[in-house]
Amino acid sequence: MLAYYKSRTEITREFGVSEGAVRNWIRKAIDGKLSLQLIELNNTQYILKNSHNFNLIHLLVAKGQKFRPNESRLTVTVPDEVYNILDETQIHALMADLKANKNISFKFAYLGDGSKNWHTLMRQYDYGCNQKDAYLLKQSLNLILDHYNDDTVFNIIDIGCGTAEPIFQFLTDLKSAGKLNSYTALDISESILKLNKEVITAAFPTVPYDNIVADFETRSLQRKIFQNSYLGNTKTINLALCLGGTLYNYEDYIISLYHIRDALSPLDKLIISNPFLGNDLDNYSFDNYLGSDFKKFINWFPSLLGFNEENCSEIQGYNEKTGFREYHIVMNRDVELCFEKYQTNILFKKYDKIRFCLGRKDTFEHIQNTAKLAGLKSSWIIKHPSSNSVMYMLGKV
Numbered sequence: 001m002l003a004y005y006k007s008r009t010e011i012t013r014e015f016g017v018s019e020g021a022v023r024n025w026i027r028k029a030i031d032g033k034l035s036l037q038l039i040e041l042n043n044t045q046y047i048l049k050n051s052h053n054f055n056l057i058h059l060l061v062a063k064g065q066k067f068r069p070n071e072s073r074l075t076v077t078v079p080d081e082v083y084n085i086l087d088e089t090q091i092h093a094l095m096a097d098l099k100a101n102k103n104i105s106f107k108f109a110y111l112g113d114g115s116k117n118w119h120t121l122m123r124q125y126d127y128g129c130n131q132k133d134a135y136l137l138k139q140s141l142n143l144i145l146d147h148y149n150d151d152t153v154f155n156i157i158d159i160g161c162g163t164a165e166p167i168f169q170f171l172t173d174l175k176s177a178g179k180l181n182s183y184t185a186l187d188i189s190e191s192i193l194k195l196n197k198e199v200i201t202a203a204f205p206t207v208p209y210d211n212i213v214a215d216f217e218t219r220s221l222q223r224k225i226f227q228n229s230y231l232g233n234t235k236t237i238n239l240a241l242c243l244g245g246t247l248y249n250y251e252d253y254i255i256s257l258y259h260i261r262d263a264l265s266p267l268d269k270l271i272i273s274n275p276f277l278g279n280d281l282d283n284y285s286f287d288n289y290l291g292s293d294f295k296k297f298i299n300w301f302p303s304l305l306g307f308n309e310e311n312c313s314e315i316q317g318y319n320e321k322t323g324f325r326e327y328h329i330v331m332n333r334d335v336e337l338c339f340e341k342y343q344t345n346i347l348f349k350k351y352d353k354i355r356f357c358l359g360r361k362d363t364f365e366h367i368q369n370t371a372k373l374a375g376l377k378s379s380w381i382i383k384h385p386s387s388n389s390v391m392y393m394l395g396k397v
């Protein structure tokens, strides 16, 4: 079955163009004046979803934007709450990213009150990821233990720890087996860490608990993570985990992997979980991610900045070029976003797209290639038997 755009609106929203422009392209393609690939169904022409069309449409859009007239613009002032929850470096990074890339990093969704949305999503919504990760961790316990001597104990380092739902049972199992030496939660969000601490210290009062505020995307974790004395000490191993597809919320995930690898001693391991790509069309389906709790969680930060129904709408799409499934807002009028405190105004024009969330699915080949690029190698890979979820353990080459 070929993938195609079901309506002109779908294209106008995904690529930020008017319906008239799409109508024109189709007409030109029928007349043989444009190499856009179409499919005819019930006497109607539809545009195919493939890389040829994706690239061509982007070229057409870039060409069209040069001639677009200025419209009356709306001024939106960023509220003080943003300055309270982001530090100065993060504000500068946000402004630069918006200006240069029309991108809002997804990590800001977890700061401040965003942590409550995440916690609600984890508790109330049958999010699935938790249960899949918890299941895969249960299956992997023996695979992990097989790598070490019987007397080995583990420092668990939960990178992007969230509110600990998927790892909870794993910690319980390690503890019962007498293998849990300590738990360290590492996260960009202080408010997430607070929630994490409440959950873990209540359930495991005797297990040493530590937490670290750090951004794995921007800095090496080498100095942040306690290094067990590797020299001769093969009994206490750091087992780092990065669950819930977190690594792949960033386009430059190889850099993040470098930052994490820096913190691993030769015997330490890193466990990653992510959605798995069943077949190519799965990249276009966003069904799992349409629940209202999920929407509330991902939309919170863009709306805090001032993007709302009045000035933009939301779209999801698969970017063939980067291999990422992406969420964008599309401006429905010209908007000037003012960071008054930093005397910076950023102008977005009608139809501009701003990306605010992304993820990518794994394949076995992609896992091996990624590990290789990051100077790591895989010890094992397991796939969930009934769903598209995968977990794998990497170590230093």
Ligand SMILES: C[S@@+](CC[C@H](N)C(=O)[O-])C[C@H]1O[C@@H](n2cnc3c(N)ncnc32)[C@H](O)[C@@H]1O
Binding pocket: 106, 107, 110, 130, 133, 159, 160, 161, 162, 163, 164, 165, 166, 186, 187, 188, 189, 192, 214, 215, 216, 217, 218, 242, 243, 244, 245, 246
């Ligand atoms: C998708 S959630 C996963 C949470 C948990 N591991 C799970 O599977 O339920 C991502 C978590 O990583 C944290 N996070 C996101 N980006 C981060 C970054 N660049 N550096 C550190 N933590 C980050 C978020 O605050 C959040 O707690």
